[in-house]
Amino acid sequence: MDFTEVVTSRRSVHEYADEPLDDETLETIFENAIQAPSSYNLQPWEFVVLREDETKEALREAAYDQEHVTGAAASVIVLGNKDPEAHAETVADDMLEKGYLPNEEVRDSILENVAGMADLPEQERRVWTVRSTSLVAMALMHAAWDEGVATCPIGGFDPDAVLDAFDIDGEQYEPVMLMTMGIPAEDAGELQAEAKYRRPVDEVVHYEEFAPEREAPAVPADD
Numbered sequence: 256m257d258f259t260e261v262v263t264s265r266r267s268v269h270e271y272a273d274e275p276l277d278d279e280t281l282e283t284i285f286e287n288a289i290q291a292p293s294s295y296n297l298q299p300w301e302f303v304v305l306r307e308d309e310t311k312e313a314l315r316e317a318a319y320d321q322e323h324v325t326g327a328a329a330s331v332i333v334l335g336n337k338d339p340e341a342h343a344e345t346v347a348d349d350m351l352e353k354g355y356l357p358n359e360e361v362r363d364s365i366l367e368n369v370a371g372m373a374d375l376p377e378q379e380r381r382v383w384t385v386r387s388t389s390l391v392a393m394a395l396m397h398a399a400w401d402e403g404v405a406t407c408p409i410g411g412f413d414p415d416a417v418l419d420a421f422d423i424d425g426e427q428y429e430p431v432m433l434m435t436m437g438i439p440a441e442d443a444g445e446l447q448a449e450a451k452y453r454r455p456v457d458e459v460v461h462y463e464e465f466a467p468e469r470e471a472p473a474v475p476a477d478d
């Protein structure tokens with residue numbers, strides 16, 4: 256699929272075929288998804304992939320009993336690490352080695368900036384991680400669909416219940432999103448339907464200044 260086809264034909268799908276998702280397909284999807292950009296390239300994301308009935312059932316409970324969590328071949332917990340320093344040295348060393356940074360001094364000053372971010376209040380670190388992790392979640396949806404694997408992002412869940420059910424340290428990780436993934440059912444209604452309404456470009460894009468009260472485009476008068 257070319258890019259336009261991927262983005263225009265993707266739908267949030269609730270109906271999945273009874274077909275497993277193999278490791279190879281998942282590996283391809285995740286390999287593409289993790290090309291997403293992130294703040295300082297710190298890649299704060301982690302994914303917990305659930306394919307067993309029991310684990311998907313536990314996630315469904317934390318997701319207010321949304322059926323597609325168990326109906327999909329895989330349901331994924333997309334986590335954001337709230338510690339900006341978690342992978343900072345590896346990332347900074349790579350940038351230095353590849354010439355993105357001119358010298359060790361700049362590398363060290365970047366690491367100092369990141370250490371400063373690590374000292375921010377939790378609420379700010381949550382926003383920080385949600386920004387980058389949401390981008391990888393979007394990339395995951397497109398990468399999956401490019402392989403013929405449909406998805407549905409899920410924000411309707413109890414984060415504490417997710418952390419509890421999977422024994423995840425909530426001090427460090429934010430459950431940013433859940434994602435169902437699977438081969439769509441043949442009669443998945445969403446895929447047969449026209450794409451849902453999108454607010455038009457001329458309503459959502461503002462040039463040079465933010466103009467929320469912009470007049471609606473003129474409607475031609477009847478003769």
Ligand SMILES: Cc1cc2nc3c(=O)[nH]c(=O)nc-3n(C[C@H](O)[C@H](O)[C@H](O)COP(=O)(O)O)c2cc1C
Nearest residue numbers: 265266267268321407408409410411412445450451
């Ligand atoms: C942050 C976020 C949270 C969402 N939460 C849910 C959810 O809890 N359950 C669900 O079925 N769909 C959920 N969706 C899917 C949206 O309903 C869907 O993306 C939207 O209706 C547009 O449809 P489309 O993805 O098919 O274009 C969520 C989407 C986003 C981006």
